[in-house]
Amino acid sequence: MDGLDLSTGAGVADLFKRPDGTRPITRRPSLLARWLPFCLMVLVPTAVVSAYFFAIASPQYVSETQFVVRGQSSAAPGMLSSLLQTAGGVSASEDTYAVQDYVMSRAAARDMMNAQQIEAVFNRPGADAIARFPNPFSGRSFESFYKYYDKHVIADLDSTTGISTLKVITFQPEDSQRIAAALLTASEDLVNRMNARQRQNTISSSQKEVADAEAHLRDLGAQLATYRNQQAMLDPMKQSVPMLRDISDLQSMLVTTRIQIAQLRASAPDSPLIPVYQRRVTALQAQIANSNTAITGSDTSLVPKITAYDDLTLQQDLGEKLLASAMASLEAAKAQADRQQLYIDEIVPPNLPDYPAYPKALSSVAVVFASLLGLFLLAKLIISGAREHRIV
Structure with missing residues (x-):
């Protein structure tokens, strides 16, 4: 290139000469200018944080x-x-x-x-x-x-x-x-x-089962009471016992009377007692038939009443057992709840x-100082790199 001697380096120096032929004087920045960024970015914030932690912050x-x-x-x-x-x-x-x-x-x-x-x-x-x-x-x-x-x-x-x-x-x-x-x-x-x-x-759930069992048992008790009022008897089975006993007595009397008739016919065929015994047999047979009809043989007899009563008592027994089972389940649930x-x-x-x-x-101030120092050095490196890139 014209006027540029790379071998001696004079041409490069001439580029930085002033128009009057003198070279510019390069001055180094002052100590304050060099340390001012460090003070503003690191020392001052650290001092403020130190003042807060050591003098102001409450324990x-x-x-x-x-x-x-x-x-x-x-x-x-x-x-x-x-x-x-x-x-x-x-x-x-x-x-x-x-x-x-x-x-x-x-x-x-x-x-x-x-x-x-x-x-x-x-x-x-x-x-x-x-x-x-x-x-x-x-x-x-x-x-x-x-x-x-x-x-x-x-x-x-x-x-x-x-x-x-x-x-x-x-x-x-x-x-x-x-x-x-x-x-x-x-x-x-x-x-x-x-x-x-x-x-x-x-x-x-166990309490609900107990409540349902109690309600069902109360309903059965009400049905049984209604049935007794309608039939005018407390226990058809117990009330049938005297009637069966009477039929048994009548049958015994009938057998006895027939034996007496047979004895008279054998010993005294013309005895006037034979017609009397025969009329007694007829009366006993009629009475036995009436008693049997009161127990069996029609819808108003005692057997349908006993059947209905037995069904109600059977349901009541099952209800009592169901209530006892529900009560046992409730006690078991309470015991389990107590264990839990x-x-x-x-x-x-x-x-x-x-x-x-x-x-x-101390640790807080040290962390603040280290963090600010790291940011400062990072910023300095970025700025130095930017300057070198601009010169090149």
């Missing part, structure tokens, strides 16, 4: 309790469940998860608001404006409070052992212990309600913390 205390939900499972035992229980010890049941979900639910937060004034606990006069509720970054609605509650009430479940760990974070150690104990009590109330519902569901009762076994009671667990000032 927060953690009360911890551990519990387990115990009770006989209602599920039928099987080979797989036996293997799981053998391999894993005590497994977490669905009832444990129910208690776990309740502690972290909006219902528990509202219960604590009504019973323990937990909203005032999170707004102590000594608490700093950023950590308390409400704060400049939150609203005053219940949903905002629930988000705050969700960060300060922590429930963890070990699915292997079934042990639940509850942590409550407040600005006073007594408040943390009190809220943890109140949540544990509320969980016990929940378990009691679950027991009541489970017991009712377990024995409700759930309860909370408190392993570690809510403790009274001796020192604040939060804020973790």
Whole structure:
């Protein structure tokens, strides 16, 4: 190229000469200019965070309790469940998860608001404006409070052992212990309600069977009473016994009279007693026929009445046996419901913390400093790369 000597390098230097032939003077930036971005991006935010954590942030205390939900499972035992229980010890049941979900639910937060004034606990006069509720970054609605509650009430479940760990974070150690104990009590109330519902569901069908059996037995008793009133007799079978006895006596008398007639005809054929005995035989036969007709032989006789009465008494006996079976089933259902009762076994009671667990000032400041330093170095590398790309 014209006027450019690559062998000596003079042509490259001439490109940076001023019009008057002098070269520009390159000045290094000052110390303040070199360190100002680092100070603004790293040191100042770290100093602000340090000032908050070491001078402003209020101490927060953690009360911890551990519990387990115990009770006989209602599920039928099987080979797989036996293997799981053998391999894993005590497994977490669905009832444990129910208690776990309740502690972290909006219902528990509202219960604590009504019973323990937990909203005032999170707004102590000594608490700093950023950590308390409400704060400049939150609203005053219940949903905002629930988000705050969700960060300060922590429930963890070990699915292997079934042990639940509850942590409550407040600005006073007594408040943390009190809220943890109140949540544990509320969980016990929940378990009691679950027991009541489970017991009712377990024995409700048996109670219905008993009620139906009692109603059926009462209906049979009413039918039997109506039948007795209509037939004007308490027990047709018992009332037939005297009638059968009378027929038997009449038949005995008839046999005796016939024997007497036979004896007279053999010893005194012309005896005037023979017509008398013959008339007695006729009378006895007529009486026996009338008595038999009263017992059998027509719709108004005693046999249809006895048959209907026996049917009612048979149904009554079956109803009594059915009621006894239903009562036995009800007692068995109550015993099973008692065996399936759930309860909370408190392993570690809510403790009274001796020192604040939060804020973790040193670790928090270190994390902030490391994060800002990383962002600063990344930004510096990006800017340096962009400059080199523009020069090339």
